[in-house]
Amino acid sequence: MGHRWGTDGGPGIRSVKEREGGGGGGAGCEEVLVQRVQSAINHANVPLVVEGADGFLPDLPFHLIASGKFTNVGLVGGHCTNDGGTFVGGTPTQFNSEDDIRRLLFTRYSGVTAATMQRAFELYPAPGSPFKTEYERASQMAQDIVLGCMDLQLAQALCSRGVDNVFTFRWNSPHAVLFEETPFKGVMHTSDLYFLFDGK
Known part of the structure; x- marks a missing residue:
């Protein structure tokens, strides 16, 4: 049975x-x-477990993708427009300077060097354009760290190998209940699940 x-x-x-x-x-x-x-x-703060050469996860995913150690399969990968708001580590009022980004965002990830932080600040310019606030700037960094860059890296690698069914997306409809509770997070992580489960 x-x-x-x-x-x-x-x-x-x-x-x-x-x-x-x-x-x-x-x-x-x-x-x-x-x-x-x-x-x-x-x-x-759940660390990623890299199991070594014989394990399920033999190395960090971005290393595996960069070195071509992955299987050619179709991909549908994407993220919510404001996923970073879930991973940034604070609220808009807590982000007023680069020091706040260092303290609230970068300390969540072990091994981030001062040089890496400085390069991130160069790649994600100070508020003005395209970011209106330090919170928006930090949220975009968080999104790219956790989700955005990995989607694109894998999609590009698969396409370069000639895989046909590769699709990326950006979900742009907020989770109605969570958006009402924390509107500053926008189309936050898991917003797509609200629609997957018919708004339940």
Whole structure:
């Protein structure tokens, strides 16, 4: 007899809602799942585990892509317009200078040197154009660190190998509930999930 997998549980499987003390499955499970994912992203400092040559992840992903150690497969990759607001490490009022970016954003990543920070400040110019505030500047840096550059790097590498089905996208519709709570984050990380789960 097989096991049935899904949000409504099954033999020996309890749904997220049941573990939280509610009824089995149904509306609300997706909300709990999304909340847990967002909480982990916002509050945890979970390091990437590189397992070595025989492991599932033998090196950092950008090293693997740059060295051509990846499989030719189709790709649909993208990110939300303002993903960086989720990963920047603060609110707009906390970002007033480059020192704030160093303290709130760069300290989240081990091994970032002073030279790397200086180069980032050169690549992402001080407020004026295109960034209106230090928060916008830092958010774009965070987005590119976590998501944006990796999508494009992999897409370009796959296209250079002649892979046909390579698509990138930018999701530009905000998660209505989260946007109402924190409008300064814009089209934040996981905004697409709101639509995937029909606004639940």
